Amino acid sequence: NAGVTQTPKFQVLKTGQSMTLQCAQDMNHEYMSWYRQDPGMGLRLIHYSVGAGITDQGEVPNGYNVSRSTTEDFPLRLLSAAPSQTSVYFCASSYFTGIRANYGYTFGSGTRLTVV
């Protein structure tokens, strides 16, 4: 049982490049989400999904795309990287019981992204 696995752990991109951050969980969790954390700040929600085929926007979705074709995977795509997207990205998952999401979230160890 690996929990939530994020790859890569570190990445340097040039401005304008695109890439996909991978997130996989093996706990059969319906709910998955992506956060970014800038230095000295709290986490901000980018996108989330309550099940395969369903995604929605969080607080800061611009510049990012997501899809959820399977329960296990929730990749985050940066369409055209900008220096403002330099951050640490965390993926999280949880069981989901509708409006009453009464289970704790499991977070991955993060991807540290630098855009130059």
Next chain:
Amino acid sequence: DAKTTQPPSMDCAEGRAANLPCNHSTISGNEYVYWYRQIHSQGPQYIIHGLKNNETNEMASLIITEDRKSSTLILPHATLRDTAVYYCIGGNKLVFGAGTILRVKS
């Protein structure tokens, strides 16, 4: 999701109880209160959650006021390894605020 207010930082002596307050006056009746912590630059770690009743697990206790407008996380015997940023979250979409930096000192 409810807006939460926490003190920016707190100190606690090693071995003593750490009591971390949180105000969530706009929380609605079906929204849970969650507590997470983040040690250094690791991913956040779930601690505890509750709706109306007080809760206890192996990590901490959560005391929620009767009107549900505030809560307190209690670490009964803080250790140096409990030094972290503690986040109180009101609501099920898990929107993080700035949190409280807890420094446990020997």
